[in-house]
Amino acid sequence: MDDRKIAIIGCGNLGLSIVKGIIQHKDIPNNIVTATRRSLPKIQHLSASDINVTDNNKKAVKDARIVILSVKPYNILAVCEEIKDALSKHAIIVSTATGITISEMETVLGKDRTILRAMPNTAAGVGESLTCISDNGVEKEDYQIVEMLFSSIGTSIRIQEDLMDAATVLGACGIAFVMRFMRAMVQGGIQIGFDARTASEVVTQTVKGASTLIAAHGNHPEFEIDKVTTPKGCTIVGLNEMEHNGFSSSLIRGIVASHTKIEEDN
Ligand SMILES: NC(=O)c1ccc[n+]([C@@H]2O[C@H](COP(=O)([O-])OP(=O)(O)OC[C@H]3O[C@@H](n4cnc5c(N)ncnc54)[C@H](OP(=O)(O)O)[C@@H]3O)[C@@H](O)[C@H]2O)c1
Structure with missing residues (x-):
C-alpha cells in the first residue's frame, strides 16, 4: 500500500476546493490524489494537473491512506456502505459532512476504524481554510497525517465532536x-x-x-x-x-x- 495516497470522494464545491488547495501546495504530489464524482466530465479537467479522476469510489479508496468523504450528508452512509470492503486496513476516513456523527459512521464502517470529522470551508481553494477536526480517539500519528493534509489548505484546530455543528x-x-x-x-x-x-x-x-x-x-x-x-x-x-x-x-x-x-x- 502507498502510505501517501489520498482519495477525495464527492468532488463538488468543497471537494474541489480541497483538491485545488492541494494542487497549489507543492509538498503534496498531485499524482497521489484521486478525485471522484458520479458525473465524471465535471472533474475531468483535474487530469491536466496530474490528479487521478474516476467515478469508481471503490477503485479510488483501494490502497488509499486518507479517504476524504465530501458528499452531501444524506449520501454519506450509503457511500460508507459502498466503500467499506474496499478500504485498506490502515485507511484514515475523514468525513466533511455536516451533522453525521462518528458513531453513525461506525455503525456502517465498524468501531475499529480510524474515523475523523473535518469541517473546512471553501477558502481551501486558495489555501486559507480554517478546518475544525474531531476524531474517535485516533492514534497520534494518524491525527498528525490528517492535520498535515488540512494544513496544506489553510490552518486547523482540534475540537470535541459536540462542537462540530457550531x-x-x-x-x-x-x-x-x-x-x-x-x-x-x-x-x-x-x-x-x-x-x-x-x-x-x-x-x-x-x-x-x-x-x-x-x-x-x-x-x-x-x-x-x-x-x-x-x-x-x-x-x-x-x-x-x-x-x-x-x-x-x-x-x-x-x-x-x-x-x-x-x-x-x-
Ligand atoms: N460547501 C461548503 O462550504 C462546505 C463546508 C464544510 C463542509 N461541507 C460538507 O461537505 C459536503 C459536500 O458539500 P458541497 O457543498 O461540496 O456539496 P456538493 O457541491 O453537492 O458536492 C457533493 C458532490 O458529491 C458528489 N457525489 C454524490 N454522490 C456521490 C457518490 N456516490 N460518489 C461520488 N460522488 C458523489 C456529487 O456529484 P455527482 O452527483 O456528480 O456525483 C457532488 O458534486 C457536505 O456533506 C457538506 O455538509 C461543505
Whole structure:
C-alpha cells in the first residue's frame, strides 16, 4: 500500500476546493490524489494537473491512506456502505459532512476504524481554510497525517465532536455570512459614489486588512474599533446607526438560527 495516497470522494464545491488547495501546495504530489464524482466530465479537467479522476469510489479508496468523504450528508452512509470492503486496513476516513456523527459512521464502517470529522470551508481553494477536526480517539500519528493534509489548505484546530455543528456554522457557513456582509458594503459604496468594481476592490482589501490586524495582534475587535472611532466622528455615527437597525443582533440571531437548523435536521 502507498502510505501517501489520498482519495477525495464527492468532488463538488468543497471537494474541489480541497483538491485545488492541494494542487497549489507543492509538498503534496498531485499524482497521489484521486478525485471522484458520479458525473465524471465535471472533474475531468483535474487530469491536466496530474490528479487521478474516476467515478469508481471503490477503485479510488483501494490502497488509499486518507479517504476524504465530501458528499452531501444524506449520501454519506450509503457511500460508507459502498466503500467499506474496499478500504485498506490502515485507511484514515475523514468525513466533511455536516451533522453525521462518528458513531453513525461506525455503525456502517465498524468501531475499529480510524474515523475523523473535518469541517473546512471553501477558502481551501486558495489555501486559507480554517478546518475544525474531531476524531474517535485516533492514534497520534494518524491525527498528525490528517492535520498535515488540512494544513496544506489553510490552518486547523482540534475540537470535541459536540462542537462540530457550531464549527459548521461559524467556519463553513461563516464564508457566506462574510460574503453577504461584503456585498452590502459594496452596495453602500456604490450609493456613495464608487463604481461597483472599485467599491469591491476597496471592500475586499479592507476586510482582508481587518482580518489580518486581528490575526497579527490578537486584540479584541472592539479594541481595533476604538482606534477608528473619533468622538463625534463619522465612524461612530455609522456604527451606531447600524446597531439601531440590529446589525450585531441580526448576525447573532442568524448564527443561532443556522445552528438550530442543523440540530433540527438530525
Ligand atoms: N460547501 C461548503 O462550504 C462546505 C463546508 C464544510 C463542509 N461541507 C460538507 O461537505 C459536503 C459536500 O458539500 P458541497 O457543498 O461540496 O456539496 P456538493 O457541491 O453537492 O458536492 C457533493 C458532490 O458529491 C458528489 N457525489 C454524490 N454522490 C456521490 C457518490 N456516490 N460518489 C461520488 N460522488 C458523489 C456529487 O456529484 P455527482 O452527483 O456528480 O456525483 C457532488 O458534486 C457536505 O456533506 C457538506 O455538509 C461543505
